[in-house]
Amino acid sequence: MKSNFNKFPVIEIKGHACFAGWEHIIEQLKESKPKVIAIECYPGVYVEELINSVKEGLNPELLINTVQAMKSEEQIAAMVQPYVTDDPVFGYMTSLTLEDYFDFGKIKYFKSHISEIKGCTVIIGPGATLIADEADLSLYADMPRWEIQMRFRKDTACNLGRTNYTDSFAYQYKHAYFVDWRVSDHYKKQILSKCQFLLDTTIPHQPKMISTSALFDALKQTVNTPFRVVPFFDPGPWGGQWLKEVCDLDRSLPNYAWGFDCVPEENSLLLGFGNHVVEIPSSNLVFFQPEALLGREVYEGFGDEFPIRFDFLDTMEGGNLSLQVHPLKEYIKEKFGMTYTQDESYYMLDAKEDAFVYLGLKENVDPELMMKELEAAQSNQIPFYAEKHVQKWPVRKHDHVSIPAGTVHCSGANSVVLEISATPYIFTFKLWDWGRMGLDGKPRSISLAHGKNVIQWDRTTSWTKENILNLREPVAEGDGWREERTGLDKLSFIETRRHWFTKKVVHHTEGVVNVLNLVDGREIIIESPDHLFEPYVIHYAETFIVPAHVGAYTISPHGESEGKECVTIKASVRTQMISQKVLK
Numbered sequence: 001m002k003s004n005f006n007k008f009p010v011i012e013i014k015g016h017a018c019f020a021g022w023e024h025i026i027e028q029l030k031e032s033k034p035k036v037i038a039i040e041c042y043p044g045v046y047v048e049e050l051i052n053s054v055k056e057g058l059n060p061e062l063l064i065n066t067v068q069a070m071k072s073e074e075q076i077a078a079m080v081q082p083y084v085t086d087d088p089v090f091g092y093m094t095s096l097t098l099e100d101y102f103d104f105g106k107i108k109y110f111k112s113h114i115s116e117i118k119g120c121t122v123i124i125g126p127g128a129t130l131i132a133d134e135a136d137l138s139l140y141a142d143m144p145r146w147e148i149q150m151r152f153r154k155d156t157a158c159n160l161g162r163t164n165y166t167d168s169f170a171y172q173y174k175h176a177y178f179v180d181w182r183v184s185d186h187y188k189k190q191i192l193s194k195c196q197f198l199l200d201t202t203i204p205h206q207p208k209m210i211s212t213s214a215l216f217d218a219l220k221q222t223v224n225t226p227f228r229v230v231p232f233f234d235p236g237p238w239g240g241q242w243l244k245e246v247c248d249l250d251r252s253l254p255n256y257a258w259g260f261d262c263v264p265e266e267n268s269l270l271l272g273f274g275n276h277v278v279e280i281p282s283s284n285l286v287f288f289q290p291e292a293l294l295g296r297e298v299y300e301g302f303g304d305e306f307p308i309r310f311d312f313l314d315t316m317e318g319g320n321l322s323l324q325v326h327p328l329k330e331y332i333k334e335k336f337g338m339t340y341t342q343d344e345s346y347y348m349l350d351a352k353e354d355a356f357v358y359l360g361l362k363e364n365v366d367p368e369l370m371m372k373e374l375e376a377a378q379s380n381q382i383p384f385y386a387e388k389h390v391q392k393w394p395v396r397k398h399d400h401v402s403i404p405a406g407t408v409h410c411s412g413a414n415s416v417v418l419e420i421s422a423t424p425y426i427f428t429f430k431l432w433d434w435g436r437m438g439l440d441g442k443p444r445s446i447s448l449a450h451g452k453n454v455i456q457w458d459r460t461t462s463w464t465k466e467n468i469l470n471l472r473e474p475v476a477e478g479d480g481w482r483e484e485r486t487g488l489d490k491l492s493f494i495e496t497r498r499h500w501f502t503k504k505v506v507h508h509t510e511g512v513v514n515v516l517n518l519v520d521g522r523e524i525i526i527e528s529p530d531h532l533f534e535p536y537v538i539h540y541a542e543t544f545i546v547p548a549h550v551g552a553y554t555i556s557p558h559g560e561s562e563g564k565e566c567v568t569i570k571a572s573v574r575t576q577m578i579s580q581k582v583l584k
């Protein structure tokens, strides 16, 4: 069937202008005849493009690249090392701030130099507004995380305060995840409202600029309606062929493994201003509209973090994921500085006859022997016979298994998982990767030492069956619909409800953000009973977010699905569980 999946969902914003292209942007900047302009940059922005365009358009008397006021790269490398660490995959959440990167003697020098300049001064780079804290005009050049990752892969971006363009992607990602993005988000929250403009340079040489008042109003408009973030897709060693067809992706790539359809930390939002589309990190919505988006209790509990993640894992005609386990909450806090952990669940969006998951251990598992065999497999490159120790279960389309942290698991070949999980997503302790190589031709990192510390050895066959394997119960039914509770175990903070329906279903956020996916059916329509937002159409496999603030909404089969059965899965936060799951 032809794909109807929308890869570029645009949120139409009313009542504001967008300046597109350097020529128009420069014209706009000149309007107020500013003497000092600061262009604050998120790390990953191509500062050179900005410098060249500003030089050409504004011909400033003095142009400062903020690296000139930073500490030396050696000093910065030493400063971040306790957070970047020597672990190949994981670091520790930093407490550094952007000020820590600067040499205040140099800042003082530049400040006095700026005051002596008669013409125009432009300061560009991360920390520009620290150097020019009283600029006549301030811009914020933002950058979504997925684009930053693409730039790391192409060796065109480096970490904050570094020139490490050619360091491995794994190192740059870890550096950014545990340090740069924390430091920069923290600073962005302080400074963005003080800037007059937001600059989008996600697509090189096609810059767009909006006023920050337009941005803040756009974010306000967004929390009044269901919306989608921009999904991104990535190949992997076990990837499959399903996403390519369903989401209409590049057929020439060997596979796609992951599809990230709701990880607001890393996705972006497309905001439509007339004919122009501005791309911003979707985390901005979480930072600047936290209560309306998440709901008061979720915001109080998690802070300005979006706690629910939806992503796809495609193994159709691919391989098994790594056999893995995730850290317990105390462990993730102690070792990595995270406040909540990677509890997961797999909703089987599609499955071939032979699909299966590994979940939990065998009844008489011998921990010492299993670890010994895993270690031998890793060091001697001999196979590990997973089924000797780990329970394998057949799964079918629409099964929903829960994976509390500490449970050994992975999904097998020939299925498509919709992961409905807590947001942390990189804390996968791989135990065994089936003796295969990563896409770069090298073995992927195995984390046996961490894994050993968190495996819950009492999660064996009978426990698994009783507590986490495809749990479901009917909740309610009405004319043309029925509702079930699925999947997640008693200890999870995520509640999931599934609706099977041929007619309209009434939903309510009850003051808590809802995340949904159309897991069966071609098309549905989301409407406001009080006409508070425009009707919103969703296609098969699309994930969408309903902000807490929306309140009542309805979902009906639509278009080619009218009168036919559709199925949605909805996730929300069990607010009574938050204090138990979040370690401050």
Ligand SMILES: O=P(O)(O)OC[C@H]1O[C@@H](O)[C@@H](O)[C@@H](O)[C@@H]1O
Binding pocket: 236, 238, 313, 320, 321, 322, 323, 324, 344, 410, 425, 426, 428, 430
């Ligand atoms: O890439 P591997 O290690 O096989 O894992 C694939 C995926 O497994 C899932 O269970 C989650 O843990 C994901 O965060 C992870 O990306």
